[in-house]
Amino acid sequence: MQSKGKYYLTTAIAYTSGKPHIGNCYEIILADAIARYKKADGFDVHFQTGSDEHGQKIETRAIEEGMSPKEFVDMTAGEIKRLWDLMGTDYDRFIRTTDADHEVQIQKMFKKFYEQGDIYKGAYEGQYCTECEAFYTQAQLADGKCPVCGGNVHEEKEEAYFFKMSKYADRLIEHINTHPEFIQPVSRKNEMMNNFLLPGLQDLCVSRTSFKWGIPVDFDDKHVVYVWLDALSNYITGIGYDADGNSSEQYKKYWPADLHLIGKDIIRFHTIYWPIFLMALGEPLPKQVFGHPWLLQGGEKMSKSKGNVLYVDDLINIFSLDAVRYFVLHEMPYENDGTITWELMTERVNSDLANTLGNLVNRTVAMSNKYFGGVVENKETASDEVKEAGKTGQMLSEQQIDEDLRKVATGTYRIVEEKMEELRVADALSEIFTLFKRLNKYIDETEPWVLAKDESKKDRLATVLYHLCEGIMIGASLLRPFMPDTAEKIAGQLNAGLYDFDTLSSFGQYVSGTKVTDAPEILFARLDKEEILKKAAEVEDAQRQEYVAHQKKATENLLKAGRISQAEADAKLRELGGAGAGDEAVIDIEKKDEISFEDFGKMQFQVGHIIACEEVPKSKKLLCSQVKVGSKTLQIVSGIKAHYSPADMVGKKVMVLVNLKPAKLAGVLSEGMLLCAEDADGNLALMVPDKNMPAGAEIC
Numbered sequence: 001m002q003s004k005g006k007y008y009l010t011t012a013i014a015y016t017s018g019k020p021h022i023g024n025c026y027e028i029i030l031a032d033a034i035a036r037y038k039k040a041d042g043f044d045v046h047f048q049t050g051s052d053e054h055g056q057k058i059e060t061r062a063i064e065e066g067m068s069p070k071e072f073v074d075m076t077a078g079e080i081k082r083l084w085d086l087m088g089t090d091y092d093r094f095i096r097t098t099d100a101d102h103e104v105q106i107q108k109m110f111k112k113f114y115e116q117g118d119i120y121k122g123a124y125e126g127q128y129c130t131e132c133e134a135f136y137t138q139a140q141l142a143d144g145k146c147p148v149c150g151g152n153v154h155e156e157k158e159e160a161y162f163f164k165m166s167k168y169a170d171r172l173i174e175h176i177n178t179h180p181e182f183i184q185p186v187s188r189k190n191e192m193m194n195n196f197l198l199p200g201l202q203d204l205c206v207s208r209t210s211f212k213w214g215i216p217v218d219f220d221d222k223h224v225v226y227v228w229l230d231a232l233s234n235y236i237t238g239i240g241y242d243a244d245g246n247s248s249e250q251y252k253k254y255w256p257a258d259l260h261l262i263g264k265d266i267i268r269f270h271t272i273y274w275p276i277f278l279m280a281l282g283e284p285l286p287k288q289v290f291g292h293p294w295l296l297q298g299g300e301k302m303s304k305s306k307g308n309v310l311y312v313d314d315l316i317n318i319f320s321l322d323a324v325r326y327f328v329l330h331e332m333p334y335e336n337d338g339t340i341t342w343e344l345m346t347e348r349v350n351s352d353l354a355n356t357l358g359n360l361v362n363r364t365v366a367m368s369n370k371y372f373g374g375v376v377e378n379k380e381t382a383s384d385e386v387k388e389a390g391k392t393g394q395m396l397s398e399q400q401i402d403e404d405l406r407k408v409a410t411g412t413y414r415i416v417e418e419k420m421e422e423l424r425v426a427d428a429l430s431e432i433f434t435l436f437k438r439l440n441k442y443i444d445e446t447e448p449w450v451l452a453k454d455e456s457k458k459d460r461l462a463t464v465l466y467h468l469c470e471g472i473m474i475g476a477s478l479l480r481p482f483m484p485d486t487a488e489k490i491a492g493q494l495n496a497g498l499y500d501f502d503t504l505s506s507f508g509q510y511v512s513g514t515k516v517t518d519a520p521e522i523l524f525a526r527l528d529k530e531e532i533l534k535k536a537a538e539v540e541d542a543q544r545q546e547y548v549a550h551q552k553k554a555t556e557n558l559l560k561a562g563r564i565s566q567a568e569a570d571a572k573l574r575e576l577g578g579a580g581a582g583d584e585a586v587i588d589i590e591k592k593d594e595i596s597f598e599d600f601g602k603m604q605f606q607v608g609h610i611i612a613c614e615e616v617p618k619s620k621k622l623l624c625s626q627v628k629v630g631s632k633t634l635q636i637v638s639g640i641k642a643h644y645s646p647a648d649m650v651g652k653k654v655m656v657l658v659n660l661k662p663a664k665l666a667g668v669l670s671e672g673m674l675l676c677a678e679d680a681d682g683n684l685a686l687m688v689p690d691k692n693m694p695a696g697a698e699i700c
Contacts, residue, residue: 036481050095064554108243605699630696
């Protein structure tokens with residue numbers, strides 16, 4: 001291949017707060033496919049990924065695990081790297097923000113910013129999301145929640161250093177306007193301009209004092225560097241940047257980056273903060289930042305508490321690595337969020353991988369063995385005999401059929417190249433499978449099984465099989481960046497080496513006389529959906545159990561460390577199915593006298609729907625509820641004011657003892673009783689049906 005120059009590609013570095021799910025891994029698979037494609041296309045590629053290991057959330061997660069922060073990030077970074085390697089990621093460096101060379105440069109950069117007047121000391125007071133490690137103004141919140149993750153924010157007030165964002169804002173706006181390719185897709189650019197840059201940038205907090213797990217500011221050790229300044233800078237420290245001006249030859253060769261590949265949720269940090277940091281350093285800006293969409297589980301974000309998280313190792317165990325790579329690359333739209341489910345994965349494996357690709361290769365190898373002992377020769381024969389060309393009714397000669405196939409095969413690289421230039425990876429992969437579909441159609445057009453019955457058509461049959469092998473090899477060569485193992489297996493079955501990209505516009509590289517394997521391997525077997533769903537249920541059940549066990553351990557460790565109160569720990573453990581402090585499993589109460597079934601039968605329990613509720617005047621304990629039971633409405637007074645507000649009560653479906661003799665409580669008539677459970681600390685919880693039952697349903 002003729003060299004096309006350098007290409008430096010990075011992913012966002014994975015946050016070491018836990019095991020990445022398939023939505024996180026999609027980015028790495030996408031980046032790996034792009035890097036492999038660029039290498040095959042003649043570029044000198046440097047591909048960097050890694051792990052982000054500092055911050056308040058990491059410090060808290062370490063406490064939950066009963067570890068030091070360094071022990072914790074060593075464990076989680078190791079797990080991230082294991083998954084990246086499991087996916088066959090062909091990276092050049094896996095950088096960790098705890099690497100010594102990175103930490104030294106962050107301290108140098110911080111000091112340089114301070115000395116040139118870009119950073120000043122002040123105090124921060126505002127809304128902070130620990131999950132995202134990000135500050136937000138009140139106006140940026142969504143219904144009082146973090147606009148990115150939807151989680152809770154809290155007021156933070158602490159001494160901090162600030163970066164003067166406004167100093168570089170106009171210059172950044174000009175750069176974005178004059179470099180339309182800088183932020184992609186365009187919708188991400190519009191979001192950054194309209195929501196952040198044009199309204200005016202606030203100065204950015206770049207240090208923290210409320211926790212210690214970070215890179216210390218060497219001239220003010222009460223402060224640690226804010227995680228985003230630390231994390232973003234890995235793109236230059238990882239290739240040898242030096243703030244003192246002694247950067248490595250590798251840095252001089254590869255910077256600026258050709259592509260930062262990141263998730264859409266962190267586009268602000270990469271297209272506003274990062275370019276401004278680079279401007280302050282006097283370094284060139286990356287050529288392009290691409291904010292890819294999210295991969296959602298059945299249309300919603302993955303959550304361990306919901307038990308709907310899909311992990312790449314589970315998916316690989318069930319579907320195979322290349323099936324997972326194919327699905328996430330093919331199913332993710334360019335701009336909008338994609339969806340993954342067990343059912344969709346199964347359908348795609350069966351339709352595209354087993355039927356379109358696997359069946360094509362298997363039939364071609366099998367026919368070559370059956371008709372010619374596995375030897376494939378190009379006889380270059382085609383008669384003037386005509387064939388029906390599908391539903392159009394057009395009559396095509398054998399020469400035309402062959403020529404059309406060759407045209408599609410040799411034209412595929414050009415189309416794929418155009419799609420990859422635009423980072424439309426899903427479309428590029430679809431074009432390769434268009435070639436495979438055309439080869440399947442070629443089999444239907446030429447009918448090798450019919451040709452085999454006529455000895456005079458033997459050379460024509462050989463030519464057909466040669467065309468199939470050559471077309472498959474062109475497709476497999478293009479497929480290698482996306483599904484490397486599958487491409488190599490195909491080449492192995494046809495006993496050939498994959499082709500260089502600069503040869504894909506010509507037809508006829510497959511060496512005539514090559515013998516295909518006499519033991520063809522099924523590339524992708526068809527899957528039984530019910531069997532897959534059964535395995536999925538087992539995975540999800542194990543995941544939920546692991547989540548509950550982990551959360552209990554985390555709660556106990558946070559309590560021991562004084563990070564949460566006893567009441568908060570008890571509430572969390574009850575939520576998880578425990579019983580509070582000490583992980584009590586049961587509460588024993590004094591046993592009452594036995595009753596007969598007839599005695600029990602006298603009590604009438606029904607589902608009630610609370611339609612109104614108010615406090616009982618002059619009472620510290622009582623609430624008065626209007627409870628619809630069937631077609632009637634009962635007024636019930638309950639001593640639960642300390643545990644529920646009137647607003648909490650309205651709308652609830654509750655369990656009601658409806659034939660209790662009416663009585664007055666604090667002068668207010670009560671016509672029944674709401675059933676509650678009480679723990680050892682006197683906390684009450686209304687008994688509610690675990691399914692939506694109509695008001696009046698009998699409880700029996």
